[in-house]
Amino acid sequence: MKYDLDLARLHLAEHQMDFLAGSPVVGHCHHFNLFWDQTMDDALGEDAGRRVRTAAAHKSSYKFLRGLVDAAGAVSPVERLHLAGAVFSAMGHGKLHLAVGRSGGLVRGEQLHYGFGWREKYGKTLTRSSPADAFATGFSAAATEVAYNLDPGSRSAHEERCVVDGSAGCSIRVSATASDPMIPLGVDPESARDVLPPSFHGQYEDRIAPMVSGLREFLGSVSGDERGVIEAFGVLVTVHLADYYNHAAHDVLDEIARDKPGGVEAFRGLLLEAGRSCAFHTFGGVLSSPEWEAMAGAPSGDPLEIVTGCVALARALGFGRWAIEEFEPDRRLVLTSPSTYESLFSRLVAAQGCEAGGIFVGAGIGIMQLAHGVTWQPRPSIDAPLYLQLARTNPWHVEQESSFAAGDVLDRIVVTRR
Amino acid sequence: MSCMLAPEFVRDVGCRANLLWRCDLVRAERSAAFAQAVAARGFDAVPEATRLGLAVFEERQTGHRLVVVLRTGRVQVRLDAMTPHETRVDEARRLFACLQRVEAP
Numbered sequence: 103m104k105y106d107l108d109l110a111r112l113h114l115a116e117h118q119m120d121f122l123a124g125s126p127v128v129g130h131c132h133h134f135n136l137f138w139d140q141t142m143d144d145a146l147g148e149d150a151g152r153r154v155r156t157a158a159a160h161k162s163s164y165k166f167l168r169g170l171v172d173a174a175g176a177v178s179p180v181e182r183l184h185l186a187g188a189v190f191s192a193m194g195h196g197k198l199h200l201a202v203g204r205s206g207g208l209v210r211g212e213q214l215h216y217g218f219g220w221r222e223k224y225g226k227t228l229t230r231s232s233p234a235d236a237f238a239t240g241f242s243a244a245a246t247e248v249a250y251n252l253d254p255g256s257r258s259a260h261e262e263r264c265v266v267d268g269s270a271g272c273s274i275r276v277s278a279t280a281s282d283p284m285i286p287l288g289v290d291p292e293s294a295r296d297v298l299p300p301s302f303h304g305q306y307e308d309r310i311a312p313m314v315s316g317l318r319e320f321l322g323s324v325s326g327d328e329r330g331v332i333e334a335f336g337v338l339v340t341v342h343l344a345d346y347y348n349h350a351a352h353d354v355l356d357e358i359a360r361d362k363p364g365g366v367e368a369f370r371g372l373l374l375e376a377g378r379s380c381a382f383h384t385f386g387g388v389l390s391s392p393e394w395e396a397m398a399g400a401p402s403g404d405p406l407e408i409v410t411g412c413v414a415l416a417r418a419l420g421f422g423r424w425a426i427e428e429f430e431p432d433r434r435l436v437l438t439s440p441s442t443y444e445s446l447f448s449r450l451v452a453a454q455g456c457e458a459g460g461i462f463v464g465a466g467i468g469i470m471q472l473a474h475g476v477t478w479q480p481r482p483s484i485d486a487p488l489y490l491q492l493a494r495t496n497p498w499h500v501e502q503e504s505s506f507a508a509g510d511v512l513d514r515i516v517v518t519r520r
Numbered sequence: 521m522s523c524m525l526a527p528e529f530v531r532d533v534g535c536r537a538n539l540l541w542r543c544d545l546v547r548a549e550r551s552a553a554f555a556q557a558v559a560a561r562g563f564d565a566v567p568e569a570t571r572l573g574l575a576v577f578e579e580r581q582t583g584h585r586l587v588v589v590l591r592t593g594r595v596q597v598r599l600d601a602m603t604p605h606e607t608r609v610d611e612a613r614r615l616f617a618c619l620q621r622v623e624a625p
Contacts, residue, residue: 213602222537226605320572331601336534338601390533392587392596396573400592484534
């Protein structure tokens with residue numbers, strides 16, 4: 103059964119945010135997704151990082167699947183498990199065979215996004231023994247609970263085999279657990295509408311708006327193939343639960359603040375780097391792709407062209423309605439947004455004033471690096487050596503001057519030369 | 521009839537593990553004719569991509585795709601993600617050789 107994501111999609115056009123069955127979703131590629139998970143592990147250590155990531159997947163997936171089965175009118179466990187597997191594939195996360203009963207069971211995974219993506223990206227150069235598919239693991243536990251109307255948190259899951267260590271496939275064991283009940287909080291469209299401020303225009307809207315329309319039309323037609331894989335723009339793409347990233351970041355931040363408060367600023371630095379990674383790999387990759395070239399032409403290297411293209415991409419991927427308040431080539435970029443998928447979660451779900459995210463600030467640096475540090479003609483190099491070189495020679499400094507998460511009226515960052 | 525493609529065949533921008541390759545038409549304005557000729561050689565057209573200004577074709581047996589940017593004449597050979605690592609370079613070269621034999625109708 104192939105699931106049509108449009109059946110459950112809601113687009114808040116004014117704020118460029120997307121919801122699927124009542125949960126916010128964003129587009130992210132395998133480069134960023136792997137980087138993000140590694141960021142959590144770098145902060146807490148491998149075992150604790152995996153625990154937090156799995157719990158984040160469990161919480162976000164429970165809320166999502168609960169909304170999905172309600173919207174679809176799926177009643178029986180068989181229907182619900184089929185629906186969960188189908189939507190997982192349609193979102194580009196691979197294929198899950200959910201052979202689970204009320205008390206649990208074994209889930210077989212094929213082409214799971216993280217394990218498969220890790221093997222593709224690093225498999226020739228690195229070795230790894232710890233499993234990579236925390237998202238599929240938490241999703242499997244949640245799918246079991248939702249299928250059988252069980253309390254959230256009453257089932258746990260762990261990945262027993264993963265392709266990252268050379269195994270032929272992935273397998274996840276779901277079992278009953280006696281842990282504390284889980285509260286699957288998250289952002290929903292109604293609470294988002296209540297709190298989001300009015301949107302506003304920035305500069306160069308006449309350039310940005312048509313690109314957003316073209317990108318959204320293309321992205322709306324994209325979904326996982328029969329293997330649960332989305333290949334577009336030369337990367338492996340996922341439609342991902344925004345609350346997965348947000349729960350993970352906030353839970354890591356809470357643990358660090360409790361156990362190693364001196365490490366909080368270092369963790370914020372890691373989150374910023376994840377945002378820079380997103381800009382470089384996702385925005386840079388898309389701008390150099392055939393899809394972009396067909397839509398807008400190959401980038402000439404004009405910094406304004408790169409900056410407007412990146413802002414259009416952020417909107418089309420559901421990051422929020424980013425806008426250019428000010429841009430002075432080679433000197434200064436000011437980006438604003440009524441909120442982002444990170445700051446909205448921080449404001450609504452986490453303790454107010456506690457922002458855990460780096461997309462907006464990190465991407466600010468990354469956008470300026472793409473605009474001024476990449477040779478776009480005749481052909482750019484969007485690769486690991488350039489990513490490292492741009493980090494070593496970075497002349498840009500970013501300040502977040504307003505934070506929607508902290509109660510300000512909008513998000514605003516200023517990027518300047520050091 | 522001469523080859524419609526320039527002789528250069530290289531890894532494309534963003535190539536990961538030899539999956540993305542690039543060649544270019546000698547004359548970009550002939551990209552629509554090139555796409556038509558590719559279709560005639562047994563590649564299946566992927567219709568949804570045309571809205572963007574791309575012509576995309578899939579090789580049925582392998583799942584490899586050919587992506588033609590109609591406005592610029594860029595051609596990307598996009599190997600199927602499941603292609604074994606050890607055969608990727610040969611598969612890409614095989615497809616390029618096949619494209620070199622394409623003649624405009």
